Amino acid sequence: MAGNNSANGSWTRRRVLQAGGAAGLWAALGGPAVGAAERSGSKRVVVVGGGPGGATCAKYLRKYDPSVSVTLVERNAHYYTCFGGNWYLSGFRELDSLRHSYSALEKEHGVQVVQDTVTGWDAEKGRVELAGGEALDFDRLVVSPGIDFRWEEVEGMDEGDTEEVPHAWEGGEQYRILRRQLEAMEDGGTVAVCPPANPFRCPPGPYERVSLIAHYLKEHKPRSKVLVLDAKDKFSKQGLFEEGWAELYGDMIEWVPGSEGGVIDRVEPGARKVLTQEGFEEHEVDVLNVIPPQRAGRIAREMGLTDDSGWCPVDQRTFESTVQPNVHVIGDAAIAGDMPKSGFAANNHGKMTAAAIVSRFRGHDMPDPSLVNTCYSLVGPEYGISVAAVYRYEDEELRSIEEAGGVSPSDADSFFRMREARYTRGWYEAIADDIFG
Incomplete structure (x- = not known):
């Protein structure tokens, strides 16, 4: 990160990549160093949407700089993950085990959680209005709207x-x-x-x-x-x-x-x-x-954050909207180069965007990101398969790196498939804790 407090006063691209992608940005930022509150000036960030992208971003903003005031606006008291939902359909996991609250974000990380919906906003004034009558001021707004459906394309x-x-x-x-x-x-x-x-x-x-x-x-x-x-x-x-x-x-x-x-x-x-x-x-x-068929969630469209594709164009280095200044769009709604629309990708977006915002507040340049996506699937309760990919910011887009990552081997034996199935369950617990814990 150019301008950070390193021995030579700057971060090289290689060192940023060695920090481990989005997760390594904590090290790249240097943590909430002494004096961070003074440097950031107690900035205010409002995050709209409490799914994997929004909840992660809210949590990591506070981890990267505890002086930043973070408010998460989410209409529901709990979030049910879609990943893991198919396990419930098959009968070997209960639906309530996929339900997560925001209590840890409030109690352990200092995120203010407001159960409400956004009804209006003013980007120039830095303010969002809520259905309950409250108005929230922000220096930066993060929108994680999820998806909506193109019902007009489903005849009947x-x-x-x-x-x-x-x-x-x-x-x-x-x-x-x-x-x-x-x-x-x-x-x-x-x-x-x-x-x-x-x-x-x-x-x-x-x-x-x-x-x-x-x-x-x-x-x-x-x-x-x-x-x-x-x-x-x-x-x-x-x-x-x-x-x-x-x-x-x-x-x-x-x-x-x-x-x-x-x-x-x-x-x-x-x-x-x-x-x-x-x-x-x-x-x-x-x-x-x-x-x-799908598109970005309703609030993104109402805020004018989408283009003709129905999704949200962003600067893929910082996830700042390319059509609305001071607003970041993350998760499934964002156009993120080669990255798929997945919970793991949204989790990466949240960390990346938190790092970008804190870097801006501190007056630092944002390093070029290196992100990952890992996706496990169950073909049966004891039969798992996976794919992993690494993405680097090149030519203003997130591009997959050839020969990085990979997929499960074909014709693997039953022990290998069983081991991946167990990894799948462990992956769920780990990412759920990273988002909501």
Whole structure:
């Protein structure tokens, strides 16, 4: 970090990378050194949205500089993670175990948590207005709005139909609805899962869902089938998933790619029926899970933070919006180069943005970031697969580094898959604690 208190007065790119990506920024910043309060002038940051990105950013702002006043605005008292939700659908984890509170952020890290929603804002004055009548002043605003759905692209279905046809792509009640439908289905029935086109939250998520629904059916309703009507012709970790499907579930799962009739043309929620574009083939099923196309969350659109793509363009070095000054956008809503839209990526964004804001408050230059993404998926309770990637800021974008990271090997033995499944559970506990603990 140029200008930091190092022996030679500056940080080199190599030293920043050696610090370990976003997590290593704590060392790069030098911690909350004596005099930090005076240097930052007790600055105020408001963070809107308490998911993996927003909660992490709020926590790490306080870790990087305890003199910064941080307020987290979140409409819900608890947050249900989507990652881990498929485990609940399969029956080997309870939904409440995926619920996290903000008490540690308040009690242990000094974040002020306000349960409310933003109804107005003024970037020039540095103020947001809340539905409850309160106004919060800020020097920097961080928006972590998550996703919203493009219902206009799902012919025949809208948000009001999600009791009948759940998307289960936001944590909590939607997962309960889908689980109840799986439990109520007769043996011999068909479950259809309909993943959207890219980009969307958690690219491997629909295929872990397919896997774990198949596990539930194999255990309880073995004559049943899972039909995957996919808008795409390929998907994340495809070879590894398909290898696991064949090994664990035989012919229980049928995947239909977009070019061969997987693209949905119309949904009839009451009949749990979908018609596809290729020849308008009709599928009437017993449980229908349609995951709609996605875009940045509502508040980002209302604040004018999105572009024509529906997502939020940012300076990928600091995650500051390129259309609104003094505002940072993180998590799934941000356009972040090659980085996927995932909980782990959002966690990295939160740390990176906290470092960028504290650097600015202290009058330091922000180092070029090196970030990582690790994604574990369960094909079965004792069958795990993973992918990891490293991203470096180059030519104003976050680009994946060739030959860094990698995926689980094909044709690994059962012990290797079991070990990765256990790593998967450990990964969940570690990242949940890093975000909310």
